[in-house]
Amino acid sequence: MSPIFLELIVLGxxxxxxxxxxxxxxxxxxxxxxxGIIGLACVFLxxxxxxxxxxxxxxxxxxxxxxxxxxxxxxxTIIVLIMSIDYSDTxxxxxxxxxxxxxxxxxxxxxxxxxxxxxxxxxxxxxxxIFISLEIxxxxxYALVAFTRRNPLSLEAGAKYLILGALSTGxxxxxxxxxxxxxxxxxxxxxxxxxxxxxxxxxxxLLFGAMLVLVGLGFKVAAAPFQFWVPDVYQGAPTPxxxxxxxxxxxxxxxxxxxxxxxxxSLPAVAYKLSLxxxxxxxxxxxxxxxxxxxxxxxxxxLAYSSIGHAGYLLMAVASFGALDAGLAVVVYLxxxxxxxxxxFLILIIVAKNSEGDDITHFNGLSKxxxxxxxxxxxxxxxxxxxxxxxxxxxxxxxxxVAFESQQFLLIVLxxxxxxxxxxxxxxxxxxxxxxxxxxxxxxxxxSLLSTITIGALVVLIFLFGIFPQFGAGLLS
Amino acid sequence: MNLLVHLSYLGPLGAAVLILFGFAxxxxxxxxxxxxxxxxxxLFLGYDHTAGGYQFVSALQLVPAWDLKFxxxxxxxxxxxxxxxxxxxxxAAWMSPRTEENLHRYMACLMAIAAGAAGxxxxxxxxFFYAFHELALIPTFLMIGIWGTGNKQAAAWKITIYLxxxxxxxxxxxxxxxxxxxxKDRTFDIVKLQAMASxxxxxxxxxKPIYLLLLLGFGTLVSLFPFHTWAPQAYASAPVPVAMxxxxxxxxxxxxxxxxxALPLMPEAARYWSWLLLALLVGNIIFVGLATISQKQLDLTxxxxxxxxxxxxxxxxxxxxxxxxxxxxLLMLAHGLSIxxxxxxxxxxxxxxxxxxxxxxxxLAKSMPLLSFLFGLAAYASIGLPGFANFAxxxxxxxxxxxxxxxxAAFNGYQIATVCALxxxxxxxxxxxxxxRNIFFGERSSxxxxxxxxxxxxxxxxxxxxxxxxxxxxxxxxxxxxIEPGMALFWK
Numbered sequence: 001m002s003p004i005f006l007e008l009i010v011l012g013x014x015x016x017x018x019x020x021x022x023x024x025x026x027x028x029x030x031x032x033x034x035x036g037i038i039g040l041a042c043v044f045l046x047x048x049x050x051x052x053x054x055x056x057x058x059x060x061x062x063x064x065x066x067x068x069x070x071x072x073x074x075x076x077t078i079i080v081l082i083m084s085i086d087y088s089d090t091x092x093x094x095x096x097x098x099x100x101x102x103x104x105x106x107x108x109x110x111x112x113x114x115x116x117x118x119x120x121x122x123x124x125x126x127x128x129x130i131f132i133s134l135e136i137x138x139x140x141x142y143a144l145v146a147f148t149r150r151n152p153l154s155l156e157a158g159a160k161y162l163i164l165g166a167l168s169t170g171x172x173x174x175x176x177x178x179x180x181x182x183x184x185x186x187x188x189x190x191x192x193x194x195x196x197x198x199x200x201x202x203x204x205x206l207l208f209g210a211m212l213v214l215v216g217l218g219f220k221v222a223a224a225p226f227q228f229w230v231p232d233v234y235q236g237a238p239t240p241x242x243x244x245x246x247x248x249x250x251x252x253x254x255x256x257x258x259x260x261x262x263x264x265x266s267l268p269a270v271a272y273k274l275s276l277x278x279x280x281x282x283x284x285x286x287x288x289x290x291x292x293x294x295x296x297x298x299x300x301x302x303l304a305y306s307s308i309g310h311a312g313y314l315l316m317a318v319a320s321f322g323a324l325d326a327g328l329a330v331v332v333y334l335x336x337x338x339x340x341x342x343x344x345f346l347i348l349i350i351v352a353k354n355s356e357g358d359d360i361t362h363f364n365g366l367s368k369x370x371x372x373x374x375x376x377x378x379x380x381x382x383x384x385x386x387x388x389x390x391x392x393x394x395x396x397x398x399x400x401x402v403a404f405e406s407q408q409f410l411l412i413v414l415x416x417x418x419x420x421x422x423x424x425x426x427x428x429x430x431x432x433x434x435x436x437x438x439x440x441x442x443x444x445x446x447x448s449l450l451s452t453i454t455i456g457a458l459v460v461l462i463f464l465f466g467i468f469p470q471f472g473a474g475l476l477s
Numbered sequence: 478m479n480l481l482v483h484l485s486y487l488g489p490l491g492a493a494v495l496i497l498f499g500f501a502x503x504x505x506x507x508x509x510x511x512x513x514x515x516x517x518x519x520l521f522l523g524y525d526h527t528a529g530g531y532q533f534v535s536a537l538q539l540v541p542a543w544d545l546k547f548x549x550x551x552x553x554x555x556x557x558x559x560x561x562x563x564x565x566x567x568x569a570a571w572m573s574p575r576t577e578e579n580l581h582r583y584m585a586c587l588m589a590i591a592a593g594a595a596g597x598x599x600x601x602x603x604x605f606f607y608a609f610h611e612l613a614l615i616p617t618f619l620m621i622g623i624w625g626t627g628n629k630q631a632a633a634w635k636i637t638i639y640l641x642x643x644x645x646x647x648x649x650x651x652x653x654x655x656x657x658x659x660x661k662d663r664t665f666d667i668v669k670l671q672a673m674a675s676x677x678x679x680x681x682x683x684x685k686p687i688y689l690l691l692l693l694g695f696g697t698l699v700s701l702f703p704f705h706t707w708a709p710q711a712y713a714s715a716p717v718p719v720a721m722x723x724x725x726x727x728x729x730x731x732x733x734x735x736x737x738x739a740l741p742l743m744p745e746a747a748r749y750w751s752w753l754l755l756a757l758l759v760g761n762i763i764f765v766g767l768a769t770i771s772q773k774q775l776d777l778t779x780x781x782x783x784x785x786x787x788x789x790x791x792x793x794x795x796x797x798x799x800x801x802x803x804x805x806x807l808l809m810l811a812h813g814l815s816i817x818x819x820x821x822x823x824x825x826x827x828x829x830x831x832x833x834x835x836x837x838x839x840x841l842a843k844s845m846p847l848l849s850f851l852f853g854l855a856a857y858a859s860i861g862l863p864g865f866a867n868f869a870x871x872x873x874x875x876x877x878x879x880x881x882x883x884x885x886a887a888f889n890g891y892q893i894a895t896v897c898a899l900x901x902x903x904x905x906x907x908x909x910x911x912x913x914r915n916i917f918f919g920e921r922s923s924x925x926x927x928x929x930x931x932x933x934x935x936x937x938x939x940x941x942x943x944x945x946x947x948x949x950x951x952x953x954x955x956x957x958x959x960i961e962p963g964m965a966l967f968w969k
Contacts, residue, residue, distance in 0.1 A: 385641075387615060388608030400652050416645050423641035424634075427618070435622040435630060470540045 003052050003062050006043055006070065007119045013039040014112035021105030029104035030085055036112055037081050044074045059126030059187055068331060069122030069255045072338060076248045077115035079342045082454050083240035084108055086349050091238065094148035107147055111244060114140040121252045127176045127186040130256055134172070134220070137252060138165050141245060145237040157236025164219060164229040172216025178209025188263040195267040207270050213260060214277060220253030222246075222311050224284035231292075234304030239352070242300065243345035246307040251334050254314060258330065261321055278319040283414055286312030290418035293425045299348055300358045302425060303341070306384060309418060310337055316415060317399045320406035329402045333395035336465060340383040340392055343458040346451065347377045354445045360429055365438035370445040374433045376455045381426040383462050386419055391465035479535040481516045481523075482549045482599050485559050486609070488512035489566060490592035493585040502584035503575065509588055510567040513595060517559040521959065524556045529962035531601060531668060544664035548602040553959030554806055558598040558726075558733055561810050564945060565725040565817045566591035568938035569718035572821045583624060586616035587718050594726045598733060603651055603665040606738075607644075610698075610730050614640055617715075617723055625714040626827075632714035639707035640698060647694025647734075653687040654679075654742065667738065671966075674742045688746035691739040692754065699731035700784045701791065702760030709780030717824030720776075724783045725817035729809045732790050736802060740794065741967040747797060754795045755894045761788030763897055766904035770911075775823050775833040778912055782859065782905060783816045792898055793874035796891060799961075799968040801877020804870045806960050807953055811866035811946060815858040818942040822852045825935070826916070829928050835912070840921025845930040849917040851939050856909040858946045861902055866949035873953075875899070 017032050047070055052062060084091075088104055095103035117136030124130040142165065146158025176186065182198060182205045185191045198206060218226035234242045261278075264271045289308030296302040310333075317329040348358055350373065355362035367374040383392035396419070403412050447455070464471050492509025496502050524532055534550030551559065569587060577583050593613025600606040622633035654670075655663060657679055664670065673679070693704075700708040708728075712720045740747050762785060769781035790812065793805025825848060827833050830841075842849040858865035878895040882888070888896070933940075949956055 382615060386645075388604075388611040393608070393611075397648070397652070400649055401656070404649070404652050404656050412649060416642070416649060419645045420638060420642040424638060427634075427637055430619070431622060431630070431633075434619055435633070468539060469543075469545065 002057065003047070003067070003070065003123065004057070004060065006047060007116050009043055009046075010040070010112060010116040010119060013043075014109050014116065017105065017109040017112060021109060025099065025101075029101045029108070030088065032105050033081050033085050033108040036108055037078050040074050040078045040081070040112070040115065044071060044078070047071055047074070059129045060123050061125045062123060065255065065258070065327070065331070066123040069251060070119045072251055072334065073115050073118035073122065073248060076244065076251075076338060076342065077111050079346065079454060079458075080111050080240050080244045080248075081108060082450055083243060083342075083346050083349050084111070086346075086353065086448065086451055087238060087240050089353065091148060094151045094154070096150065103147070107144075107238075110140050110144050110147075111240075114144070114244070114248065118248055118252045122255055124256075125188045125259060127179070127188070130259075131173065131176065134252070134256070135169065137249065138169065141165070141241070141249065144241045144244070145233060147241065148238050151236075153236035154238065155236075157233040160229050161233045161237075168216045168219030168226070170216075171212050171219075175209045175212030175214075175216060178205055178212065182206045182209065188259055192263040192266045195264065195270075198267065200269075203267070203270055206267075207273055210260070210264060210270060210274055211277060214257075214274065214281075217253050217257050217260075218281060221250050221257065221314070222285075222308050223281045223315055224288040224308065224312075227285065227288060227308050227311075230308055231301055231304045234307070235298065235301050239300065239345060239349050239358070242304070243342055246303070246345075247338050247341050250307065250311060250314075251338070254318070254330060254334065257318060258327065261318065265321075275319055275321060278315055279408065279411060282312055282315035282319050282411055285309070285315055286411070286414050286418045290421040290425075294421055296425065297361070298359050299363065299429065302360065302429070303344060303348070306422070306425070307341065309422065310341075310384075312418070313396065313399050313415065316403050316408065316411045319411065320402040320408055323402040323405040325398060326402045326406075329395070329398035332398050336383065336391035336395040336462075339458050339462050339465065340380045340390075343376060343380040343455065343462070344384070346455060346458070347373050347380070350445065350447055350451060354443075360432050361436075363429060363432040364436040365442055366433040368438065368442045370447065372452070373445060373447065373455070376459050377433060378430055379459050379462055381429050383466070385422045385426040389463065389466040391462045393466055394469050479533055481520055482533050482535065482551060484516035485513050485520070485563065485599055486592045486595035488516065488563075488592075489588040489595065493588035493592065496581050496585040496588065499581070502581045503570070503573070506570040506573070506584045506588050507567070510563065510570045510591065513591070514563040514567050517556070517563040517595075520551050521556045521560045524551060524553060524959055526553060526959050526962050534601070544666060544669075545604055546602055546666070547605055548666060548668075549599040550601050550668075551599065552963040553956075553961065554736065554963050555598045555733070556959060557806065557810055557956055558729065559595055561729070561813045562591065562595045562598060562726045564942065565721055565813060566595075568817060568821060568942055569721045571938040572721065572824060572935070573716075573718045577624065583620070583716075586620050587722070589613065589616040590620075590719065590722050590727065594722065594730065597730050601667045603655065603667060603670075603738070606667070606734070607648065607651060610727070611644060613727055614644070617719060617727065620719045621711060621715045624716045626716075627714045628710075629714045632710045636707045636711040639704065643694055643697025643704065645694075646690055646697065650687055650690030650694050653690060654738070657681075657683055657687065670738075671741055674744075674967075679743045680745055684743040684746040685749055688739055688743045688750055689753075692735070692750060695731035695734045695739065696757070697731075699728055699787050699791075700761075701787065702757050702765060702784075705761065705765060705784045705787075708784045709777050712780035712783065712820070713774070713776035717820055720820040720824075721817040724780075724820060725813040728783075728787075729813060732787075732794065732805070732809055735794050736806065740797065740802075744797065744967070751795050751797070752890060754791060755890045758788040758791035758795065759894050759897045761785060761791065762901035763904075766901050766908075770904060770908045772908070773835055775826070775835070775912055775916065778908055779816065779819050779823055782908065783812075785901065785905065786812050786816075786859070788901065789871055789874055789898060792878055792891075792894055793870075795894075796874070796877040796881060797968060798877050798880055799964055800873050800880060802964055802968055803957055803960055804873025804875075804877055806964070807866060807949070807956055808870035808874060810956060811858070811870050811949065814942045814946050815855055815865070815867060818851070818855040818939050818946075819859060821939050821942075822848060822855060825931050829931075830925065835915040837922075838916045838925075839919040840917070841925055841928065842917040843921055844925055844928045845917075847933070847936060848931045851931075851936060851943065852917065853913060854943050854946075855939075856913050858943070858950075860906045860909050864950050865946045866953060867946070869950055869953040871902075
């Protein structure tokens with residue numbers, strides 16, 4: 001069996017859910033989400049334990065990285081669906097239709113289609129396929145970001161994302177045409193083969209194309225200076241979608257970035273200039289993301305800036321591409337990032353639902369209102385800040401290690417400062433939860449069974465990754 | 478037999494978990510601390526110094542590719558540190574309040590600090606050595622912010638930011654150290670790294686910047702001048718047991734790291750940067766010492782004095798000879814015991830009177846004879862009067878520093894620093910005796926006529942700490958003979 005079938009199964013699952021949505025009007029919409037979760041979980045198990053034939057398909061690879069990113073997309077989507085169930089009240093409020101359940105079913109099915117796109121992107125090694133899968137992801141995000149259409153913030157976010165997404169797509173395609181113009185190939189493997197024979201006079205064109213591709217991907221992974229859409233879009237989008245954007249979309253940007261860079265390694269002159277550009281991107285992203293996060297008072301916006309900051313650490317690992325474990329560092333960092341970011345968003349959704357807002361002040365006294373949520377968020381914040389024995393530390397450790405190995409001292413110095421900033425703004429949340437008291441009587445926050453299990457599992461995984469790195473490495477290999 | 482080392486951190490850690498599951502907070506914490514104390518006593522007494530090396534080791538391989546394992550074991554140095562940790566942890570658990578909001582979380586956090594400190598000292602693997610220390614810092618931050626006094630949030634912020642940045646600098650230094658080793662030999666194993674050092678793996682110029690990173694990272698954690706400003710405020714605001722544990726034990730982590738890792742691995746780089754360390758430690762002793770004299774409150778005086786005394790330990794470390802580093806190691810123990818006792822006494826005083834301001838207090842010896850006696854002993858120990866371990870160790874440090882001299886030549890940096898440090902003794906006598914006079918002697922205001930003295934039931938942990946100081950003061954060789962085999966491998 002080729003892993004392509006998995007993508008087809010996921011696609012079928014999404015379409016099937018849409019059909020159920022339109023024909024089974026009486027059905028409780030949450031059942032649709034549960035069907036989606038179970039379906040994706042089955043695909044995940046298939047991926048984990050199934051055996052795949054190694055028949056080569058042009059432009060489609062099934063190497064370890066591809067399989068890892070497929071699993072990554074599946075897990076992210078499952079957790080996003082779990083969040084969406086908790087978030088469905090807000091959807092109901094802002095999407096009024098003829099029936100009280102209007103719109104909910106689509107909100108559960110669209111992420112599945114996005115997931116199919118991400119899984120495909122993980123395997124794509126041809127610029128055409130990369131572009132198509134990237135667009136599947138991006139176009140479904142256009143719809144999802146603006147989904148709560150009676151909420152002006154969400155609409156604003158949708159418009160911004162649409163315009164800047166289209167712009168970045170333009171850069172990306174234009175870059176591909178330049179690369180094609182020089183190499184006569186769109187397939188990355190073939191490009192890598194012909195690159196050494198490119199005469200020096202044509203390398204400028206090649207570099208120009210590669211830079212344009214880098215700009216296009218810079219938008220996707222939210223690297224400075226292409227990050228300006230992030231805060232508004234993240235704040236305006238429905239929270240589960242924000243989580244999806246900041247984890248899923250970013251990860252797929254990074255897999256494409258790694259694949260493109262890998263292809264260009266065969267031409268050191270261009271690869272060197274590309275890596276210089278990435279160092280600059282990483283430096284700007286680290287500084288911007290972390291410094292701009294310092295004064296934030298809204299938790300969702302804080303997470304948006306923190307996601308820019310983490311893109312900086314990831315780019316730092318990408319910039320050290322020559323080092324032994326650079327790929328591993330990116331992968332481990334992304335896995336850790338998935339756990340801790342999704343955990344934060346999940347708790348944000350539950351707390352925001354019960355406190356009528358998502359400012360940091362709404363987390364005041366959370367330790368009294370729900371010790372479980374407060375402790376879990378403490379773990380998430382510690383992991384994001386990079387405290388040892390959590391998953392986030394392992395990621396930071398590897399990033400620092402590969403940066404040291406490839407002598408990126410500028411980035412290391414910047415990263416030391418920005419990690420310090422990180423402690424400040426992540427602990428701001430901890431302070432609100434533990435050191436401040438709520439105004440008014442503290443009411444306990446109910447947490448549904450499914451969310452409790454998910455939160456518990458994420459916390460345990462964060463510790464497992466942190467304390468037993470070989471456990472994480474085993475999952476990833 | 479090898480389970481003993483694990484008990485030293487599992488005792489408090491287990492207590493923390495059990496408390497969170499609803500066991501009686503105080504009793505469980507004290508039980509955990511006693512388990513740790515017994516195990517570390519057996520380790521300390523059972524360490525065979527004639528055989529030397531690391532004993533009671535046990536290892537669990539985690540990532541073979543990086544040679545990362547969970548590896549614990551003791552030699553004389555960390556057996557002494559474990560003994561200090563468990564002694565102070567027991568005293569801190571005993572001195573913790575009986576009634577406090579969310580007492581179970583309070584005690585769980587406290588035990589987590591003790592467990593983190595013990596784990597850091599017991600680890601012989603860089604990764605866990607670093608990780609356990611961070612594990613102890615998080616509850617420290619939380620406890621200062623939640624249960625502290627005065628301007629607690631500002632204090633908690635400051636210590637958080639300083640120590641976080643210090644740890645991250647340290648982390649980068651440790652990664653650099655890891656990468657200095659040729660690729661096929663890379664390891665997190667401290668014992669292997671120490672063995673490599675004797676083959677000159679860390680001898681090149683590459684070690685210099687890395688030693689500097691380690692010095693600054695560890696230094697920030699130990700409140701090396703001028704990165705010390707977090708300490709006085711944090712100790713003044715922290716709940717008493719936290720101040721005892723952090724100033725007494727956790728802060729020693731940085732010094733222990735220098736003695737265990739930075740110096741033995743990179744002696745040449747250490748010599749290269751010794752001028753910097755000497756200049757900064759004189760700042761600790763003189764500048765911070767003078768700042769201590771000007772304090773008007775006992776808690777701030779103690780906070781500053783604990784920063785100041787780090788200067789002596791740094792001096793011992795800077796000497797790079799056997800007498801000096803032995804003195805530094807003994808002084809770590811002595812200072813840990815004495816500062817913990819002082820913070821405990823200050824806490825008791827505040828509980829009875831509600832203030833630690835010198836202008837409000839006075840004449841309390843009349844109503845609190847036992848507390849005043851205990852304070853007197855602890856203050857004398859802190860000044861370094863003969864008979865206490867502080868005296869023995871400071872003497873060793875000074876001898877070590879003077880040993881670097883060339884006969885007949887002008888004073889070198891070490892000797893100048895020693896002269897400053899001797900004046901530092903006068904400074905500490907000034908502020909400690911002034912504190913003693915202002916609080917316990919002179920006119921007693923009528924407000925304090927009915928203040929109750931500390932009972933022996935509450936005060937015995939302080940007595941225990943002081944007894945330790947006197948015991949090691951008269952018989953420093955009990956500690957020194959355990960420490961020496963480990964130290965003699967790297968220093969002459």
